[in-house]
Amino acid sequence: MDHESRTYRIRKLPSQAGFTLIELLVVMVILGLLAALVGPNLVSQGGKARVKTARVQIANFSTALDAFALDTGRYPSSQQGLEALISAPSGVNMWDGPYMKKIPKDPWGNDYQYTGPGDGNDYVVMSYGADGRAGGEGDESDISSAD
Numbered sequence: 107m108d109h110e111s112r113t114y115r116i117r118k119l120p121s122q123a124g125f126t127l128i129e130l131l132v133v134m135v136i137l138g139l140l141a142a143l144v145g146p147n148l149v150s151q152g153g154k155a156r157v158k159t160a161r162v163q164i165a166n167f168s169t170a171l172d173a174f175a176l177d178t179g180r181y182p183s184s185q186q187g188l189e190a191l192i193s194a195p196s197g198v199n200m201w202d203g204p205y206m207k208k209i210p211k212d213p214w215g216n217d218y219q220y221t222g223p224g225d226g227n228d229y230v231v232m233s234y235g236a237d238g239r240a241g242g243e244g245d246e247s248d249i250s251s252a253d
Contacts (some may be wrong), residue, residue, distance in 0.1 A: 153244075157235075160212050161249060162219070167188065167220075168231065173205050174203065182222055182229075184224075188222050191203060213233075214238065230250040233248065234248055
């Protein structure tokens with residue numbers, strides 16, 4: 107068998123492969139401008155998402171509290187709190203829970219506040235918002251089942 111010997115030549119590319127310093131600087135400036143424009147919008151959306159999450163969790167509490175009231179004939183007292191949705195409080199007949207698997211923290215990591223019905227008022231479930239204190243504005247404002 108004849109083996110032909112072939113010679114291959116490697117073709118060199120022009121020496122201009124790569125980016126110039128000016129091109130890299132232009133790309134960095136464009137990326138910086140995009141970050142400056144988009145960044146603040148993303149941060150504000152995060153705050154809005156937390157407020158919406160708190161409203162959904164408060165609605166879930168309301169559903170569970172209504173089920174508790176249907177079974178027992180009343181809402182939990184302020185002293186019994188939201189824990190009455192997890193385990194039967196003493197002296198409560200016809201408790202058929204648990205009505206929730208666990209009591210979640212609000213989106214900022216704080217406990218929800220519960221005030222039982224009294225003086226003709228309905229119960230209130232509340233998150234104090236981002237600052238964890240009563241009052242405030244914007245993301246720091248209170249979110250309540252009474253809203």
